[in-house]
Amino acid sequence: MARPFDVEEVELKWQERWRQSGLYEVDNDDARERFYALCMYPYPSGVAHQGHVRNYTFGDLVTRYQTMRGRAVLSPFGFDSFGLPAENAAIKAGSHPRIFTDQRIGELRSSVQRLGAVYDWRREVQSHDPEYIKYSQSIFLKLYEAGLAYRANAPVNWCPGCATVLANEQVNGDGTCDRSGDLVERRNLEQWFFRITNYADELLSELDSLEWPERVKTMQRNWIGRSEGVEFALRVAGRDDLTLRVFTTRPDTGFGVTYAVVAPEHPLLGQLTTPECESQVEDLVVRATNASELERTASSDAGAGLAKRGAFTGSYVINPFTGDPVPVYVADYVLGTYGTGAIMAVPAEDERDFAFAEVHGLPVVRTVAPPDDFEGGAYAGDGIKINSGFLDGLDVATAKLRAREFLVANAEGEARVNYRLRDWLVSRQRFWGCPIPIVYCATCGTVPVPESALPVTAPDDVTMDATGQSPLATHEGFRHTTCPRCGGSATRETDTLDTFTDSSWYFLRYTDPFTPNRPFDPAQAAKWMPVDQYIGGIEHAILHLLYARFYMKALVDVGVAPGVTREPFRRLFTQGMIRMDGSKMSKSKGNLVAPEQYYSTVGADGLRLFHLFVGPPADDFDWTDQTNDVIEGCARFLDRLWRLADYHDVRWHDAEVPADREVRRAIHKTIAKVTDGMERWSYNTAVAALMELLNTLSKWAREGDGAYRPLLDEAIDVMCQLLAPMAPHVSAELWARRHDDEMVHATAWPTADPDYLVDDTVTLVVQVAGKVRARLEVAADITEADAVAHALNDPAVQAALGGAAPSRTVARLPKLVNFVP
RNA sequence: GCCCGGAUGGCGGAAUGGUAGACGCGGGGGCCUCAAAAGCCCUUGGCCGCAAGGUCGUGUGGGUUCGAGUCCCACUCCGGGCACCA
Numbered sequence: 001m002a003r004p005f006d007v008e009e010v011e012l013k014w015q016e017r018w019r020q021s022g023l024y025e026v027d028n029d030d031a032r033e034r035f036y037a038l039c040m041y042p043y044p045s046g047v048a049h050q051g052h053v054r055n056y057t058f059g060d061l062v063t064r065y066q067t068m069r070g071r072a073v074l075s076p077f078g079f080d081s082f083g084l085p086a087e088n089a090a091i092k093a094g095s096h097p098r099i100f101t102d103q104r105i106g107e108l109r110s111s112v113q114r115l116g117a118v119y120d121w122r123r124e125v126q127s128h129d130p131e132y133i134k135y136s137q138s139i140f141l142k143l144y145e146a147g148l149a150y151r152a153n154a155p156v157n158w159c160p161g162c163a164t165v166l167a168n169e170q171v172n173g174d175g176t177c178d179r180s181g182d183l184v185e186r187r188n189l190e191q192w193f194f195r196i197t198n199y200a201d202e203l204l205s206e207l208d209s210l211e212w213p214e215r216v217k218t219m220q221r222n223w224i225g226r227s228e229g230v231e232f233a234l235r236v237a238g239r240d241d242l243t244l245r246v247f248t249t250r251p252d253t254g255f256g257v258t259y260a261v262v263a264p265e266h267p268l269l270g271q272l273t274t275p276e277c278e279s280q281v282e283d284l285v286v287r288a289t290n291a292s293e294l295e296r297t298a299s300s301d302a303g304a305g306l307a308k309r310g311a312f313t314g315s316y317v318i319n320p321f322t323g324d325p326v327p328v329y330v331a332d333y334v335l336g337t338y339g340t341g342a343i344m345a346v347p348a349e350d351e352r353d354f355a356f357a358e359v360h361g362l363p364v365v366r367t368v369a370p371p372d373d374f375e376g377g378a379y380a381g382d383g384i385k386i387n388s389g390f391l392d393g394l395d396v397a398t399a400k401l402r403a404r405e406f407l408v409a410n411a412e413g414e415a416r417v418n419y420r421l422r423d424w425l426v427s428r429q430r431f432w433g434c435p436i437p438i439v440y441c442a443t444c445g446t447v448p449v450p451e452s453a454l455p456v457t458a459p460d461d462v463t464m465d466a467t468g469q470s471p472l473a474t475h476e477g478f479r480h481t482t483c484p485r486c487g488g489s490a491t492r493e494t495d496t497l498d499t500f501t502d503s504s505w506y507f508l509r510y511t512d513p514f515t516p517n518r519p520f521d522p523a524q525a526a527k528w529m530p531v532d533q534y535i536g537g538i539e540h541a542i543l544h545l546l547y548a549r550f551y552m553k554a555l556v557d558v559g560v561a562p563g564v565t566r567e568p569f570r571r572l573f574t575q576g577m578i579r580m581d582g583s584k585m586s587k588s589k590g591n592l593v594a595p596e597q598y599y600s601t602v603g604a605d606g607l608r609l610f611h612l613f614v615g616p617p618a619d620d621f622d623w624t625d626q627t628n629d630v631i632e633g634c635a636r637f638l639d640r641l642w643r644l645a646d647y648h649d650v651r652w653h654d655a656e657v658p659a660d661r662e663v664r665r666a667i668h669k670t671i672a673k674v675t676d677g678m679e680r681w682s683y684n685t686a687v688a689a690l691m692e693l694l695n696t697l698s699k700w701a702r703e704g705d706g707a708y709r710p711l712l713d714e715a716i717d718v719m720c721q722l723l724a725p726m727a728p729h730v731s732a733e734l735w736a737r738r739h740d741d742e743m744v745h746a747t748a749w750p751t752a753d754p755d756y757l758v759d760d761t762v763t764l765v766v767q768v769a770g771k772v773r774a775r776l777e778v779a780a781d782i783t784e785a786d787a788v789a790h791a792l793n794d795p796a797v798q799a800a801l802g803g804a805a806p807s808r809t810v811a812r813l814p815k816l817v818n819f820v821p
Numbered sequence: 822g823c824c825c826g827g828a829u830g831g832c833g834g835a836a837u838g839g840u841a842g843a844c845g846c847g848g849g850g851g852c853c854u855c856a857a858a859a860g861c862c863c864u865u866g867g868c869c870g871c872a873a874g875g876u877c878g879u880g881u882g883g884g885u886u887c888g889a890g891u892c893c894c895a896c897u898c899c900g901g902g903c904a905c906c907a
Contacts, residue, residue, distance in 0.1 A: 002859055215825055215902075222824075222903060229907080248907060261907090338906045345907085351822085352905050420906050541902085613845070615834060619827095620900085626832060629846050637845090639860095649861085685835065688844035695844090702861090765840050770888040772840060810887045816839050820887050 003635070004642045007603035011729040015116060023745060024063065024118040028512060028524050030072035036528050037062045037075050040536030040544065041125070041506055044079045044104040048111035050578050050585055050611075050623070051537070053595050057608045058575060058617055058683075059535050060117040064725035065678050068749040074528050076510035077112065078125030079105050082499045084162060084179065087432040090464040097432040097464070101128060111595070116604045116728050123510050127434070127502035132509065134455035135519035136502060137437040139551075139560055141448045144438075146558040148195045149426075151446065155265075155337075156425055158187040163469065164429040165191060167498060168422050169223075169543045186289070192436060192495065193423040196550045200224055200419040202566070203549055212572040213618070216541045223542050225420025230404045231340060232413035234260055234317035237325045242271060244317055244328070247339035247418060251407055252399035253346040254321040255388040256367040258357065260328045261310065261343050264288040265336030272328055274314025281330055284311040288332035309333075310356060319344075320411040321389065321403075331356060339418050347378065354378035368396060424547065426498045431458060431470045433496030441483035441490040450484050456492070470494065503544055504551035507531055507568060508561060525564045534569040541574070573681060576620040585623060593623060598631065605727035606635035612683040612726055637691055638730050641723075644698060645716045645734050651706025660708050666696045667715050668756035674722045675752070683726070690722060713738070721750050766791040767818040768800035784811045791817045 018024065039059040042052065063075040086097040086104075093100075105126065112119075125132060143149040157166040161182030170178040177184055196203075204224045207217045229249035236242040244260060262269055264285045273281045287309065310331030319326050333352055334343055347357035348366040354377040357364055367388045370379035385391040390406075391399040407413030427436065435456045437449035449456055459478050462471035472478055472494040483490040505519070512524035536544075552568040555561040578585040585591050598607045610631040615621050644650070670693040677686025697715050701707035717738065720731040724744045735744035759780055764787060766774040774794040778787060788809055791797055797819070806819035 218825060219902060225906060227906075246907085250907080333905050333907095335906065343907050350907070352907075355905095418906075538901085613833090619834095621833075624832085626846060630833070633845055643860090680837095684833090685844080688835075691844055698861095763840070767839080767888070770839090770886095775840070808887060810839095812839060816888090818839080818887055 004639050004646070005733070007605075007729075008600055010733045011114075011116060011599070011603050011605065014729045014732045015113060017732075017743070018116075018118050018745075019113075021743065023743065024067070024073070024075060025120045025122060026072045026074055028514070028527065032070060032072035034528060035066045035071040035073045035533075036511075036531045037066060037073055037533050038507060038510075038531045038535065039077075040534070040540060041078045041080050041503065042108065043083055043085070044081050044101060044108045045085065045587060046104045046107045048108060048115065048595055049587065049592050050595060052108075052112070053115060053607060054575055054578060054611045054617075055535060055537070056112055056115055056117040057611045058573070060115070060608075060728070061612070061678075061683070061725040062533050062535070063118060064728060064745055065749065068721070068724065068745065068747065070748065074123075074510065075119050076123040076125070077109075077119040077121065078123075078506055078510065079108070079127065080499065080503050080506070081105060081126045081128045082433045082496075082502055084430065084432070087430060087464065090432075094464065096460065096462070098128065098460075101432075114599060114604060115595070115608070118728075123513050125506050125509050125513065127499065127506070128432075130455050130457055132502070132506075133434050133457060135509070136434045136497065136505070137449070137454050137456060138451055139505060139519065139555065140434075140497065140501070141437060141451070142558045142560050143194065143554060144448055146554075148198065148554055148558065149192060150195065151190060151192050153188060153190045154193075154425075155186050156189050156191055158185045158189075160185060162430075165189060165425060165427060167425045167500075167543075169424075169546070191425055191427040192493075192497075193425055194550070194554075196424045196547075197419060197421055199550050199553050200226070200421050201417075202553060203421075203546065206549075206567055210567060210572070211570060213574055216538070216545065216572065216574060219541045220546055223421065223546065226417060227419075228415070228417050230407050230413050231416040232320070232407040232411040234320070234344065234411075236272065236328075237316040237318055239271075239315070242268065243412070244268060244272070244342050245340045245412075246342045246344045247416060248344055250346065250349060250400070251403035251413075252385065252388070252391060252394075252396055253349045253367045254319065254344070254403055254407070255391070256346040256348045256365045257319045257321070257326060257344045258347060258363045258365060259326045259345045260317050261331045261334045261345055261356070262313070262328065263334040263336035263341040264330055264332055266330070266341045268342075269313070269330055272313045272315040273330075277312055277314035280311040281313055284309060284330055284332070310360065312360075320407065327362070329356075329360070337422065338420070349378055349380055351378040351380070367391075424498075424550070426501060427495040428498055429470050429473070429494075430496050431462065431464070431472055433499055434502060435472070435496050436493040438493040439481055439483060439490045440493065441486060441488060443488055444483050444485040444490075447483055447485050447490070453484065458496075470496075472496070500543060500547045501551075504548045505555065507548070508552075508555070508564075519560065522560075522562050522564060525561055530565045530568055530570040532570055534572045536572075536574065537577070538574040545569070545572070573618070575617055576615075578623055579620055580623040593627075602631055602635035603638075603729065605638060605730050606631060609634040609638065609687060609727050613687040615684055617681055617683055634687075637694065638727060640698065641694055641716075641719060642730065642734065644694065644701065644712075645720075645738070647712075650701045650712070651703075653705045653708055656708050656711065657705065659705075660711055663696065663700050663711055663715065665756045665759065666693055667718055668752045671718060671722065671750050671752040672757060675749070678725070686722075687726065690719060693719065718750050720744050721747055762814045764791070764814060765816045766794060766797050767816065768797060768806075769821055770818060771800070773797045773800045778814060780814050782814050784813060787811060787813055787817055791819070 039055050063073050066073045081101050086101045089100045090097040157171050159166050159177040159180060159182050161177060161180035171184050172178055175184055204226055207220055227249050229247055230251045231245055231247045233243040233245050310329045313328045313330055315328045316325035317328055345353040347354040347364040349368060365387055367385055368379060368383040369386050382396050385394045385399045391402055435458060437456045439447045439449060441447050458472060459475055462475055479491050479494060481490055481492050508520050508525050511528040512520040515521040548568055553566045556564055556566055580591045583589050595607060613634055670689050673689035674686045677683055701712055720735045721744060723731040732744050761777050762780050764776045764778045765772055773796045776790060801821055806821060808820040810818040
């Protein structure tokens with residue numbers, strides 16, 4: 001495609017000028033109103049792909065727009081540079097992960113720059129930078145001192161493919177690894193955890209205050225999984241020394257408890273098991289603990305469809321409501337890690353209990369009358385209580401309260417809130433991550449590495465091989481050390497931290513990477529935080545966004561970030577995915593459409609404009625055969641603007657004529673529309689408004705009397721300014737040519753003059769019974785009487801009314817009159 | 822199974838209870854040219870009609886309203902999240 005200018009020359013020139021100008025470097029004492037714009041920092045995977053282009057186009061638009069609005073915009077960039085891909089690549093090539101990482105950081109950085117996205121590069125962060133490691137570790141130690149980091153032996157998720165443990169958040173619903181897709185195994189290991197559950201309540205309640213997409217908030221709410229209920233004691237029949245505590249959200253169904261269940265891991269299981277039941281219980285426990293997550297859930301096409309595995313323990317507990325003994329089972333459908341690890345079972349009102357009862361021949365007693373047309377087993381809905389003694393006749397909500405009072409009075413009951421959220425497992429048996437700064441000493445036990453000895457960094461002389469084991473664990477020079485406390489010989493922790501710990505505070509480092517010897521100055525962090533606009537992919541809805549929220553709160557509490565906001569991201573925008581042939585466009589799918597191929601033809605500007613124009617930013621879009629045509633169309637728009645700015649084919653008239661007023665209106669209406677689009681993330685309509693204005697101007701300037709020069713110049717200037725955040729190179733070049741080499745991005749965003757937003761005459765739509773029958777050009781300030789009279793005068797309206805007077809008239813002046821016959 | 826989204830021309834989409842289809846892609850026609858490319862102009866939801874015009878039309882069926890793509894109820898299909906959390 002022949003373009004009226006040399007795209008690459010123009011784009012490279014401006015990228016250099018922006019670098020030199022320092023326009024987007026902000027100092028911490030900047031007096032302008034602050035604005036923090038941030039895209040989630042990327043894993044450095046090499047040259048940018050279309051997903052990056054989309055992401056950084058949005059981010060750059062926000063940065064440039066807010067700067068033109070007069071704000072000091074903090075717009076930093078960095079790299080989430082620890083992680084498994086680099087480690088795997090190093091294993092393959094027999095080299096060091098740093099080599100890959102540094103190379104790919106270079107590639108990604110220059111492709112982001114080639115896009116024309118601008119950042120304050122002085123603030124760049126890299127997770128694997130020893131300076132960053134130092135502070136990641138110092139933060140870990142602060143959490144440790146505060147009791148928020150602890151080591152425990154627990155059943156954990158082990159991914160054989162990644163050769164490491166995973167957090168619960170990294171395991172898919174089907175028991176496979178989020179990253180490799182391998183089947184996750186359960187292992188009991190001594191691991192480091194962060195006490196995120198301490199913050200469960202705050203993490204949940206603070207969601208309400210965030211301007212985030214509802215669905216992300218919903219996903220977090222579900223993940224945290226708060227449930228209110230009652231914990232109480234079931235007396236074990238014939239065993240005065242033994243009670244079994246259970247948790248329920250449905251105390252009202254107590255009269256329907258026909259058995260109880262303990263998890264295979266339950267500590268009292270041994271005591272509950274009678275000699276004659278021992279072998280079957282043991283059998284079940286062995287099967288349950290050896291079973292992978294997948295085996296435990298494989299048969300679960302639906303919660304009710306499970307083959308409920310379980311065994312009778314031989315013991316009975318007393319139902320406190322009825323006084324009757326009910327059998328105690330052990331079953332793997334009850335989780336040892338939730339609630340008390342034991343439940344009261346109500347088959348009539350719980351699907352899982354119902355399925356189990358069916359398999360094991362246990363009685364079902366309804367305590368809620370189901371609707372007449374109800375078919376099926378368990379009924380969990382609302383209704384009137386039956387078979388429930390003192391609760392009979394009540395609705396479920398009231399019965400819950402009464403039943404709770406009863407349990408508090410009679411069964412050591414207490415109101416309780418449980419959460420689905422578990423503590424965050426942060427140990428990883430990997431090499432390419434932040435080492436956990438802990439030393440184990442035979443005499444002193446677990447000893448933190450002193451602040452002065454940080455960072456603890458991995459040695460360079462390692463061989464990456466395919467054993468799957470981290471070289472840290474076997475590197476004697478790293479492992480063996482002296483105890484910081486007693487000086488005796490000791491060993492280092494050889495696990496590294498989950499890379500999500502790095503991404504949980506990088507946005508704080510950006511605010512102040514300048515103050516020596518601390519991760520950041522809290523006063524600077526307090527100045528810039530919270531992030532005003534955070535932009536990233538929906539795939540981080542739970543993991544990163546939940547962890548970062550936890551970190552922020554914890555850092556405030558442990559004194560790393562005193563006085564800083566407890567919520568890091570005020571507004572979140574999640575961009576849509578780019579799909580091709582039905583699946584996400586990604587390196588692993590091998591369906592990338594490389595952005596570089598466009599730079600010499602349509603330029604970064606053409607590609608950026610396309611990403612803005614193609615549809616709502618939050619929606620996914622499909623890259624199809626038609627896509628290249630749309631990209632060309634966007635470049636064509638820039639070409640047309642360029643030619644108009646060159647006065648190509650333009651005719652002139654000398655003095656302003658009344659008809660020019662319409663052009664002036666069009667300019668101001670466009671300012672209003674584009675500004676509104678910027679605020680509402682409606683970039684596709686903002687681009688459309690600019691295209692529309694260009695169509696108007698082109699027609700005006702090239703037909704009839706032609707253009708009035710000062711007005712055309714004003715229009716082109718405004719278009720350059722409105723386009724500056726979207727297609728920064730072309731608008732910068734045009735502006736510089738017209739204004740003595742000035743920078744359009746340093747100008748103030750135009751404002752619409754309200755006088756020009758209203759028309760003198762408008763189209764009055766006349767409806768009869770809601771159907772459009774006439775359109776009349778009327779004065780904008782027409783009175784109702786005039787409008788109605790005028791409308792009734794129209795032949796088409798008269799015909800539709802059939803000569804009769806309307807029974808009712810609805811007027812919404814000046815746009816609409818509706819007659820009801 | 823539960824919870825969220827979504828469904829509008831040939832295609833991407835626009836329309837924050839008031840003119841459905843802005844803008845763009847694609848299609849059709851024309852200008853320019855020896856010819857083509859590029860560029861420019863016109864046209865483009867379906868049906869009836871030579872036309873003027875009429876009529877139908879936003880997944881389906883109801884409802885609210887003077888008026889519904891938009892609000893409410895039920896359903897169908899598509900996408901996503903969660904799924905033994907008691």
